[in-house]
Amino acid sequence: QVQLVESGGGLVQAGGSLRLSCAASGRTFTNDGMGWFRQAPGKEREFVGGISWSLGRTFYSDSVKGRFTISRDNAKNTVYLQMNSLKPEDTAVYYCAADRLGWGNPGGEYHYWGQGTQVTVSS
Numbered sequence: 001q002v003q004l005v006e007s008g009g010g011l012v013q014a015g016g017s018l019r020l021s022c023a024a025s026g027r028t029f030t031n032d033g034m035g036w037f038r039q040a041p042g043k044e045r046e047f048v049g050g051i052s053w054s055l056g057r058t059f060y061s062d063s064v065k066g067r068f069t070i071s072r073d074n075a076k077n078t079v080y081l082q083m084n085s086l087k088p089e090d091t092a093v094y095y096c097a098a099d100r101l102g103w104g105n106p107g108g109e110y111h112y113w114g115q116g117t118q119v120t121v122s123s
Contacts, residue, residue, distance in 0.1 A: 002025070002027050002112055003114075005022070005025070006021055006096050006115065007021050007023070007117060009094060010041065012086055013121070014087055014121055014122065015085060017085075019080055019081065020083070020094055022096030024077040024079075024112075028077060029080060030054065031053065032048055033053055033098070033099035033104025034051055034053060034079040034097070035049070035050035035096065035108060036048040036107070037094070038093065038094045038095070039095070043092075045095070046061065047106040048081070048094070049061060049081070049104075049121065050062055050099065052105075053102060054102065056072065057103070059103075059104060059106070065082065078113045081094070086091060091120050091121050093116040093117065093119075094118075095112045095113055095116045097112060098110060098111060120121050
């Protein structure tokens with residue numbers, strides 16, 4: 001059974017940091033890109049950033065560029081989202097997803113999704 005499991009969410013004050021993890025199991029994702037998305041209450045899900053699995057190229061939305069960093073550990077089949085300088089508007093459920101096209105960019109075809117982890121940033 002293929003699974004993506006996010007962890008690391010929680011409550012943090014504005015200006016603080018969190019690191020989210022996305023652990024993949026059930027298959028290797030060597031040829032998949034990995035993306036991070038978020039969805040705030042009453043809003044559509046939006047792309048946050050992603051990483052191509054084999055080349056490590058990263059993509060970020062303008063709203064998080066310079067504050068968030070995506071990395072991956074192929075040996076552990078895990079992707080990370082380091083979030084710094086958090087703002088209340090970053091509050092959302094964060095999801096990781098696997099891109100069958102391999103890039104982890106906004107135009108990817110995401111065929112596996114995690115269950116999400118809540119991030120709440122207080123002002």
